[in-house]
Amino acid sequence: MEVKQFGSTYAGRRVLVTGHTGFKGSWLCTWLTELGAEVSGFSLSPPTEPNHWDLLKLTMKDLRADVRDADALVEAVSAARPEIVFHLAAQPLVRASYRDPLETWSTNTLGTVHVLEACRQVGGVRAAVVITTDKVYENRESPSGYREHDPLGGHDPYSASKAAAELVVDSYRKAFFSKPGACLVASARAGNVLGGGDWSEDRLVPDLVRAVATGTALEIRSPSATRPWQHVIESLGGYLLLGQRLLAGEPQWAEAWNFGPDAVDNRSVAEMLALLQPHWPELRWQVTAAPQPHEAGLLYLDNTKARSRLGWRPVWNLDRCLRATAEWYGALQRERRVLTREQLEAFAADASAAGCEWARA
Numbered sequence: 001m002e003v004k005q006f007g008s009t010y011a012g013r014r015v016l017v018t019g020h021t022g023f024k025g026s027w028l029c030t031w032l033t034e035l036g037a038e039v040s041g042f043s044l045s046p047p048t049e050p051n052h053w054d055l056l057k058l059t060m061k062d063l064r065a066d067v068r069d070a071d072a073l074v075e076a077v078s079a080a081r082p083e084i085v086f087h088l089a090a091q092p093l094v095r096a097s098y099r100d101p102l103e104t105w106s107t108n109t110l111g112t113v114h115v116l117e118a119c120r121q122v123g124g125v126r127a128a129v130v131i132t133t134d135k136v137y138e139n140r141e142s143p144s145g146y147r148e149h150d151p152l153g154g155h156d157p158y159s160a161s162k163a164a165a166e167l168v169v170d171s172y173r174k175a176f177f178s179k180p181g182a183c184l185v186a187s188a189r190a191g192n193v194l195g196g197g198d199w200s201e202d203r204l205v206p207d208l209v210r211a212v213a214t215g216t217a218l219e220i221r222s223p224s225a226t227r228p229w230q231h232v233i234e235s236l237g238g239y240l241l242l243g244q245r246l247l248a249g250e251p252q253w254a255e256a257w258n259f260g261p262d263a264v265d266n267r268s269v270a271e272m273l274a275l276l277q278p279h280w281p282e283l284r285w286q287v288t289a290a291p292q293p294h295e296a297g298l299l300y301l302d303n304t305k306a307r308s309r310l311g312w313r314p315v316w317n318l319d320r321c322l323r324a325t326a327e328w329y330g331a332l333q334r335e336r337r338v339l340t341r342e343q344l345e346a347f348a349a350d351a352s353a354a355g356c357e358w359a360r361a
Contacts, residue, residue, distance in 0.1 A: 005348060006358050009244040011036035016082035018067060018115060019089030020060075021046045021053040023198040024131075028086060028236050029058055030340050035240075040080035042073065043089055052197030055338045067111030073118040077125065084127040084243050087115045090162075094135075095202045097158035108161035109168060116172045119183050127246035128185045129239050130169050134228055134260060134301050135159040136189060145263065145302030148189075148256045166256065173254060184246040184254040190235035191228030191260040191301055194321055196328020196339060198232075204269065208276075208283060209329055218285040223270040228301045230261040230314065231321035233347045238312050241358050245310065257310070260301025265318040275319055279326035312358075315351045 015032055019025040020041030032039045040061035046053050061080065065072040067089045077085075090108050091097065097104040112130060119125040137146040138153025152167070154160030169187045177183045199206045211218040238259030245253040267275070277283050306312040316324065324343055331337040351359035 004360075005035060006240055006244045008036075009247055010240070012038065013084065013247075014038045014040070014080060014082045016040045016042060016077065016080045016085045018042045018085070018087045020062070021051070021064075022088065022092070023052055023195075023200060024193060024232055024236070025088045026052040026056055026058075026197065027195065027232050027340065027344075028088065028239065029060060030056055031233075031236055031240065031344055033058055033060060034341065034344065040076070040082065042067070042076045048199040048201075051199060052340070055197065055332075056340060066107075067114055068106050070114045070117065073114045074121055077118040077122040082125055084129070084247055085115065085119060085125055086239060086243065087112065087128060087130045089115075090131075091158065092133075093200065093202050094156050094158045097156055097161070101157035104157045105161045105164075108158070109164040112165040112168045116168065116176075116185065120172070120176050125183045126249070127243060128183055129243050129246070130165065130185065130187045131239065132162045132165055132187050132189050133159070134189055134191050134258075134299060136163040136166050139299065141298045143298060143300070145260070145266075145300040146258070147302045148258055148305055169256075177254075181249075184249070184251055186242055186246060186254050187256045188235070188239050188242060189256065189258050189260070189301065190238065191230045193230060193232040193235055194325050195232035196325055196332070196343070204272075205325060208280070208285075211284070212280070212282045216284075218283070219288040220269060220273075220285050221288055223273075223287055224268050226266055226268050226298050226300065227272075228260040228266050228299060229272055229318055229321065230265065231316050231324060231347075233344060234261065234314055234316065234321075235259050237315070237347075237351070237356075237358065238306060238310075241310055241312050244358070253310075257306050258301045258303050259306055259312065260303045261314050261318070262303070263300065265314075265321075266300045267318065272318070272322070276322045276326065279323050280330075311356075313354075313356065315347060315354055315356065 021043040091104045138151040152163040154163045
């Protein structure tokens with residue numbers, strides 16, 4: 001991979017990634033190592049078997065600990081001496097948050113406090129990108145996209161705890177990181193990410209993988225619910241571009257940012273599955289009649305700010321995203337081949353062809 005992506009910002013750069021053993025974190029660490037970064041990870045062990053992290057076999061510092069352990073985080077930051085931190089560690093599931101709200105709140109909200117406090121205590125961290133979610137907005141079931149200045153909120157513990165994490169970021173930015181030369185802290189809100197390597201519970205594609213493996217029909221909870229679907233690489237490109245700007249020492253980037261797909265790819269669950277089926281012929285599904293806890297029906301992120309100010313834009317449309325996802329799982333099942341690096345290279349090539357500034361050699 002061409003290490004000049006993102007202006008060679010990450011070549012030789014010390015980076016700490018929390019949640020590095022998770023789905024999104026393991027993709028990010030792969031990209032960072034390909035860019036030449038010196039990556040350290042802080043995370044619990046992968047929650048599933050199989051999992052993306054173990055398949056990748058990355059060569060990087062791998063610390064297993066909990067973001068709820070403030071002392072462990074201070075030790076990790078002291079040891080890694082990162083110039084930038086990407087905070088992805090979280091309890092990421094809506095339905096799990098109903099089962100254990102205390103774990104969700106303590107991980108997502110207090111965990112964010114611990115990360116930023118470690119950056120404050122240790123010093124030397126120039127930038128931090130805190131990853132939250134598209135669900136941080138007060139959901140009005142509106143067909144228009146949420147913008148970064150819209151009110152925060154959350155019905156379920158997951159959404160509310162992530163909205164609270166956004167308030168933590170804003171507080172630390174104002175109270176502790178406001179002086180010249182202080183750590184620049186931004187938050188990033190992406191859509192519903194898809195892609196190979198996800199085996200989490202209660203997520204559509206992992207549930208599909210398990211259903212296909214057992215020859216059963218996938219049970220769908222809310223076929224008419226709309227989501228901002230995007231490939232995991234899309235969001236990571238936004239995080240890396242934002243990190244590049246923060247590392248340049250320019251405080252105007254230390255804000256909240258949406259990295260969601262374009263409006264045309266905000267589709268219902270049923271529409272997404274219909275687009276996926278040509279790439280995954282074994283797919284079958286049915287709507288469950290069982291009662292379900294509350295989840296948002298309409299959800300759409302407006303990416304205008306990232307487009308106009310950062311120069312970021314989506315590269316792969318939904319069909320390309322779904323094809324890449326099906327190809328990843330298919331290659332693993334048929335050939336025991338992990339396509340993560342190949343797909344990162346293909347994405348970067350497509351971004352370069354599309355004129356994305358971050359992808360230029």
